[in-house]
Amino acid sequence: xxxxxxxxxxxxxxxxxxxxxxxxxxxxxxxxxxxxxxxxxxxxxxxxxxxxxxxxxxxxxxxxxxxxxxxxxxxxxxxxxxxxxxxxxxxxxxxxxxxxxxxxxxxxxxxxxxxxxxxxxxxxxxxxxxxxxxxxxxxxxxxxxxxxxxxxxxxxxxxxxxxxxxxxxxxxxxxxxxxxxxxxxxxxxxxxxxxxxxxxxxxxxxxxxxxxxxxxxxxxxxxxxxxxxxxxxxxxxxxxxxxxxxxxxxxxxxxxxxxxxxxxxxxxxxxxxxxxxxxxxxxxxxxxxxxxxxxxxxxxxxxxxxxxxxxxxxxxxxxxxxxxxxxxxxxxxxxxxxxxxxxxxxxxxxxxxxxxxxxxxxxx
Numbered sequence: 001x002x003x004x005x006x007x008x009x010x011x012x013x014x015x016x017x018x019x020x021x022x023x024x025x026x027x028x029x030x031x032x033x034x035x036x037x038x039x040x041x042x043x044x045x046x047x048x049x050x051x052x053x054x055x056x057x058x059x060x061x062x063x064x065x066x067x068x069x070x071x072x073x074x075x076x077x078x079x080x081x082x083x084x085x086x087x088x089x090x091x092x093x094x095x096x097x098x099x100x101x102x103x104x105x106x107x108x109x110x111x112x113x114x115x116x117x118x119x120x121x122x123x124x125x126x127x128x129x130x131x132x133x134x135x136x137x138x139x140x141x142x143x144x145x146x147x148x149x150x151x152x153x154x155x156x157x158x159x160x161x162x163x164x165x166x167x168x169x170x171x172x173x174x175x176x177x178x179x180x181x182x183x184x185x186x187x188x189x190x191x192x193x194x195x196x197x198x199x200x201x202x203x204x205x206x207x208x209x210x211x212x213x214x215x216x217x218x219x220x221x222x223x224x225x226x227x228x229x230x231x232x233x234x235x236x237x238x239x240x241x242x243x244x245x246x247x248x249x250x251x252x253x254x255x256x257x258x259x260x261x262x263x264x265x266x267x268x269x270x271x272x273x274x275x276x277x278x279x280x281x282x283x284x285x286x287x288x289x290x291x292x293x294x295x296x297x298x299x300x301x302x303x304x305x306x307x308x309x310x311x312x313x314x315x316x317x318x319x320x321x322x323x324x325x326x327x328x329x330x331x332x333x334x335x336x337x338x339x340x341x342x343x344x345x346x347x348x349x350x351x352x353x354x355x356x357x358x359x360x361x362x363x364x
Contacts (some may be wrong), residue, residue, distance in 0.1 A: 002027050002153055002185040003048055008057035010043055017043040019209040020057070028183045030176070032196035035206035036232070041189045042157060044206070048187065049078045049155050062152060074153075077146030077184075081158040083138050085130040085145075092117075092126040095145045102149060116144040119181070135163035136171055147184065156188035160195065172199050193233055197221070205229055227342055230269055237275075237312050238342070239268045248341070251308040252286055257341050267342035272301065272315040274337045279324050284333035288312070293321075293328055302326070304334060 003025040010018040018040045025031050033041035046052040047059060050071030058065055066074055085094050092113055099109045117123055120140045130138050139159060146154060159175070160168040176199055179186055190196050196203045197217040205212045205220060213225045224230035227238065241248035241255065243264045248255045255268050278284055288304035291311075300321050304312045314334075316326075326332065 002029070002062060003187065004058075004060040005044070005048075006058040006060070008044070008047065008054045008059055010040075010047060010052060010055045016209050018047070018054075021206075021209075021211045022057075023204055023211060023214050025185060025187060028185055030179045030186045030199065030201050031188075032200035032203045033187060033189045033206065034191070034193065034196040034203050034232075035212075036191060038208070039206035040209040041191075041204075041206045045155055045157055045187065045189050048153070049076055050074050051078075075149075075151050077143075077149070077151035077154045079139075079142045079146045079154070079156040079159055081161055083130070083142040083162070085138060085142060087130055090127050090129060091122060091133070091141050094130065094141055095148050097145060098149050112148055116148060119178070120144045134167070136167040139163065139171060140174075143178075147182070152185065154184045154186045156186070158190060159188055160190075160192075168195075175199060197233070205232065207232075227267070227269065230340075235272050235313055235315075236269050237272065239310060240265060241268060242266075250310075251306070253306070253308065253310075254285075255336075255339060255341070260341065268339050269342055270336050270339040272313045274339065275304070275312060275314040275334055276337055277302070277304070277314060277316065277324065277326065277332050277334045279326055279330070279332060281331045281333045284335040286334050286336075288332055288334060290326055290328055290330055290332050293326075304332065 005024070006022050008018060008021050009016070021040070021044065033044055035041045043052060047054055048061070050066070050069060054067050059067055061074060061076075086097065089097070095113045095116055096109045099112060104112070117126060120143070122137065122140060122144065125133065125137065130141065133141070143156070143159075160171050163171065172195060188199070200217065202214060202216055203220050204214045207228050213220055213229045215223070220229060221233050224233060230236045231238070239250070239253070241250045241253065243249075243257055243260045243262055243266060246256065248257050248260070248266050248268055257266060260266050276284065281287055286306070288306045290302055291305045292303040294301040298318055300316050300318055302314045302316060302321075304314055306312065
C-alpha cells in the first residue's frame with residue numbers, strides 16, 4: 001500500500017477533527033476524500049502530507065510509519081487549494097523551485113521542467129508570470145511543480161475550486177488522463193460529489209470527523225451504508241411512515257417492510273430515478289400533482305406533491321417527459337420501482353427492495 005491510516009485521530013483543542021479513521025490507498029490509485037465542510041477530509045490530507053501530526057493511531061507511507069517524519073522527508077507532492085504559486089517567478093522557475101532546493105543540477109532541472117511543460121501543455125508559457133495565466137493554466141503549473149521531484153504520492157486540496165464550471169470539467173478530464181499516463185498514487189480532497197464520482201476510482205466519505213463509507217463511485221451511490229451517505233451522494237427522497245399490517249403506510253402510500261414491528265416508525269428511502277410517472281391518474285397505485293419542472297439539459301427534475309402533502313423529487317429524461325405529455329399542475333399517477341427501509345441510527349436495514357407497480361404486495 002502507498003498510504004495507510006490505522007485508527008488515526010486528531011484534535012484541535014476540544015474539537016475532534018478526525019475520529020479513529022482507518023483506510024488504505026493502493027499503489028497507483030486515484031482516491032477522493034469527500035465530505036461537507038468540517039468533515040475532517042482536509043485534516044486527513046494534511047496529516048498524510050506531514051503538515052499536521054496525528055494525535056493518535058499510525059500513519060504509514062509505503063509501509064513506513066511516518067507520524068513524526070517531517071514533510072520534506074516524505075517524498076510527497078502537495079497542491080494547495082489556492083495554487084500557492086510564486087507570483088514573481090516565471091512558470092519555469094515555479095516548476096523548478098523544488099528541484100533547486102534539492103540541489104539538482106541545472107541540466108537535470110531544465111530537462112525535467114521541459115518534460116513537464118510538454119506533458120502539461122504549457123509550451124510557450126515558460127517565461128510568463130502566473131498572474132496573467134488562466135485558472136486552468138495556473139492549476140496545471142501547480143500540479144507540475146508538485147510532480148517535478150517525482151514524488152511517490154500526489155496530494156491535492158480542492159484542486160478545481162478556484163475555476164469556473166467549464167474549466168473545472170476540462171481539468172477533471174485532464175487529471176484522469178494525467179493519472180492514467182503517470183500512474184502516481186493520487187489523493188484529492190473535494191466537497192463536490194459529482195467531481196468525486198467522475199474522477200476517483202474510490203471515494204472515502206467523511207462526516208464530523210468520522211469515516212462513513214469507502215468504495216467505488218458506483219458502490220457508494222447504489223449501496224450507501226447509511227442515510228448520511230445516501231443523502232450526500234446524489235439525491236434521495238426519505239419518507240417517515242408508520243408500520244401497519246406489515247407495511248409502512250401513510251394515506252395511499254404503502255411499502256412492504258418485511259419484518260418491521262407493528263406500529264414502528266420507519267424511514268423509506270428511494271432515488272429520484274426510481275419513480276415511474278404516468279399522465280393517466282388511474283395507471284399506477286399512487287396519485288399526485290406535478291407541481292414544478294426544472295430543466296437540467298438532457299434530464300428534467302420534477303416535483304410531485306401527494307394528497308398527503310409530501311413533496312417527491314423525480315428525475316426523468318427530456319424525451320420521456322415529452323412522450324408522456326406531462327405538464328405542471330396536472331394530476332399524475334406513479335409508483336416507486338425500488339426503495340430501502342432505513343433502520344435505527346440512520347443505517348439501512350437491508351438491500352434495495354424492488355416492487356411491482358400495482359398494489360405493492362410483493363417484493364422481488
